Amino acid sequence: MQIIDALKALHQKIASKAAASGSIAGVIDELAQNWPASSGSTVTIDASLSKTGQAADAKAVGDALAGKVANTAAATTAALGLVKQAASVAAAAGDTPTKAEFDGLITALKNAGIMANQ
Numbered sequence: 001m002q003i004i005d006a007l008k009a010l011h012q013k014i015a016s017k018a019a020a021s022g023s024i025a026g027v028i029d030e031l032a033q034n035w036p037a038s039s040g041s042t043v044t045i046d047a048s049l050s051k052t053g054q055a056a057d058a059k060a061v062g063d064a065l066a067g068k069v070a071n072t073a074a075a076t077t078a079a080l081g082l083v084k085q086a087a088s089v090a091a092a093a094g095d096t097p098t099k100a101e102f103d104g105l106i107t108a109l110k111n112a113g114i115m116a117n118q
Helices: 003-015 023-032 059-068 098-110
Strands: none
Touching: 003 023
16 A cells, blocks of 8 residues: 555545545645544543553542652661661772771661661
């Protein structure tokens, strides 16, 4: 099938009549002029966040996630949870980190709640 034939078939389907033009540009122009007006959105929004195959309502998703984050406990050695980002620690000055550099890293991890204090 040639491109012009495919466009003419599309025009027939969209406009319910044959395209008058014999050129690709002409048929595209006719398609644009005869394109049906939109009757609004055909997307079904699921505000309950429980239906498969439907778009999730953005506000409902945000509200659901906000509740989960607000109710999440801090991480412990026994349970998953939220942690803070550790403070930046300077890279070791040489090939072998010093005790002070290593202790700085340990302190930053403990202060952020990433590593247990005991």
